[in-house]
Amino acid sequence: xxxxxxxxxxxxxxxxxxxxxxxxxxxxxxxxxxxxxxxxxxxxxxxxxxxxxxxxxxxxxxxxxxxxxxxxxxxxxxxxxxxxxxxxxxxxxxxxxxxxxxxxxxxxxxxxxxxxxxxxxxxxxxxxxxxxxxxxxxxxxxxxxxxxxxxxxxxxxxxx
Amino acid sequence: xxxxxxxxxxxxxxxxxxxxxxxxxxxxxxxxxxxxxxxxxxxxxxxxxxxxxxxxxxxxxxxxxxxxxxxxxxxxxxxxxxxxxxxxxxxxxxxxxxxxxxxxxxxxxxxxxxxxxxxxxx
Numbered sequence: 001x002x003x004x005x006x007x008x009x010x011x012x013x014x015x016x017x018x019x020x021x022x023x024x025x026x027x028x029x030x031x032x033x034x035x036x037x038x039x040x041x042x043x044x045x046x047x048x049x050x051x052x053x054x055x056x057x058x059x060x061x062x063x064x065x066x067x068x069x070x071x072x073x074x075x076x077x078x079x080x081x082x083x084x085x086x087x088x089x090x091x092x093x094x095x096x097x098x099x100x101x102x103x104x105x106x107x108x109x110x111x112x113x114x115x116x117x118x119x120x121x122x123x124x125x126x127x128x129x130x131x132x133x134x135x136x137x138x139x140x141x142x143x144x145x146x147x148x149x150x151x152x153x154x155x156x157x158x159x160x
Numbered sequence: 161x162x163x164x165x166x167x168x169x170x171x172x173x174x175x176x177x178x179x180x181x182x183x184x185x186x187x188x189x190x191x192x193x194x195x196x197x198x199x200x201x202x203x204x205x206x207x208x209x210x211x212x213x214x215x216x217x218x219x220x221x222x223x224x225x226x227x228x229x230x231x232x233x234x235x236x237x238x239x240x241x242x243x244x245x246x247x248x249x250x251x252x253x254x255x256x257x258x259x260x261x262x263x264x265x266x267x268x269x270x271x272x273x274x275x276x277x278x279x280x281x282x
Contacts, residue, residue: 006248006253010170015247020256031258031265041257066162131166158163 008131014126015133019118023109028118029086032107040062047074058083062091078102093122102131165216169236172216177201178209182218185232192228 007016021028031037035054043049047066052075054062063077075096082090088108094101104123109116124130171180181195196206210230213219217236222229 004248004251006244006251008244008247010167010174017251019251019260021255021262023266027262027265030262037261037265041261042254044253045257127167 011127013127013130015122015123015124015130016120018119020115022115022118024114025086025109025116028116029109033084033089034119050106052077054078054083056089078105096134098129101125101133103129103133168216169218172212172218175209175212178213180211181206181213181230182232182237184231185219189229189231191224193229195230 004017004019008014009016023031031041033054033056034052038054039051041051042064043066047068050067052063052065054064056062056079057129061077061081062080063075065076066074068074077095077096078092078094080089080091088106088107090104090106093103093105102125106121108119108121109118110119122130124133166247173182177199180199184195184198192203192207195210196203199206210219210221213230214221218233219230222231222232233238
């Protein structure tokens, strides 16, 4: 069984995720870019995943929302850069709960023997923003995480 | 308890001598001389490493008579591994669902869309 590998190296604002799938590259690319397929796997099962727009082309916008059963919504959006293809694609990524902290994601897909490895390289604007996303952006109790993020960001505001 | 400074923890763990010092302290509190004994390194050099570990909250230090004892603190190490584990768990869950979707698509290339695909489940 494949294992998701996540690295958040010290001293650089990157997150690297890689995972191998038992499927050819074209199919994996479809799963990442066709909204009817994306909605069936992306995000925790306990959230409803609603796709607002997903325009996979150079300059196209994307946005989706995770909704919990209390009606809280967590929105994510960005833009595609360059022409997406099964070789890979580049997109910006912004969590609406932390506006302005835009990350740049590059996904590459490599096929060997009918299996496809997807590697995502995410670049954040600072190490603090990277750590905050990892620590707070993807876990339960996101609201609680926002307060900690506010406190963290408060330390980053330059003093005149 | 101070919140964990993840950058300081990862910076402290980035050095193999400091990792070895932490491993030694799992056996119990030790003086600087006791920690330095297995290393081909002077006590002042070991003390510098201990300062970094203390700054990251990975050890606390106290006095016993004339000796300074170092004590391994479990919480920062646990915090450092936990935050990455949560992120990985988030992606693990989605990737598991993608595995299942890819298997379904390869078995039946033109399935009717799963109407419950985006509904929350427990």
